[in-house]
Amino acid sequence: MAATTPLYDTYLRAPLRFERGEGVWLVAEDGTRYLDFAAGVAVNSLGHAHPHLVEALKGQAEKLWHVSNLYDVPGQESLARRLTAVTFADRVFFTNSGAEALECAIKTARRYHFAKGHPERFHVITFEGAFHGRTIATIAAGGQQKYIEGFGPKAPGFYQVPFGDIAAVKNAINDETAAILIEPIQGEGGIRLAPKAFMQELRALCDEYGLLLILDEVQCGVGRTGKLFAHEWAGITPDIMAVAKGIGGGFPLGACLATEAAAAGMVAGTHGSTYGGNPLAMAVGNAVLDVVLAEGFLDNIRDVALVFRQGLASLKDRFPDVIEEIRGDGLMLGIKAKVPSADFLKAIRAEKLLVVPAGENVLRLLPPLITTAAEAREGLARLERAAETVRTNSGTAAA
């Protein structure tokens, strides 16, 4: 039988087709406007068609699209200088995606120990519920059977322990351990926050055992929590960090950041990427930083986050039969539903609001970082109407 589409069937797509975007709005082919609190799953950090990003991309497109990494790429130098100036990092490798940033992070950690004469130290401790991408190594790091199954033997060297369980981490450390890898806030796992004390304990364990702390800030980084990077809330720094999504504002861009010491093994020839650090991506990445690093931008995220927090808390109080818990930080929020989250999602979409499903029956709100308080309230009103719909449909109010 002929397939209805020549595309792989790997995505369960909703029957929605968008034609253009304007700020926090997406406009479908039939003209319907959707409030986009999914933001490409935390990608469209500055919303859609942000004028500064459009100008940066157009300006670069007229000059030069691509040069090989056999030559200097000035945009890489400037973006890397700016990133290192505002983070723990001394070195940066640019990629096209989150999974590639993670691959680079894992390779960096392994090479660090290799260069020190310990090739046996290549094991990475990761956490249950994690998501680090879809490459052969990152599905092993994420450890979720549903992503690993059928793709041959699981890549060796990844050991999972329960999220937040410091005793289990300690138990898992041995002479072959190279690093600990964690998302400060698990995204796909269901907006699960690593407690600050846990992050601090991980840092201390890494220092005690000579391990590298790798943070996956692909989803929670670049302003999403109201700090430039989520780990800043815990007052710690990693040795290596993977970044993507928000840093490109919709243009494919990722980065692996590392301290000078951690990156010591990554000498000429050890890693590479044809497109990583492409001039177009660098122009957009620099433009994203212009906006995110501007004075007051992160403060504004925190203010709008408060509007969401208060509104969601009130929704939970009014709909205890629909909403079990509100999770998250900044503009990375989760609604753990009491009803099947797919039903709630359907009702939310009927209100022309876009959110993203996650693990543990959670719906994620990942609005663009430019969302205003008024737009937040509009989204909350739509959520309320959706909650009323699922309540009516499931008859839970009477229960």
Ligand SMILES: Cc1ncc(COP(=O)(O)O)c(C=O)c1O
């Ligand atoms: C925390 C985290 N790490 C890694 C990835 C993989 O990023 P990409 O899909 O760009 O490869 C994702 C994507 O959702 C993510 O949320």
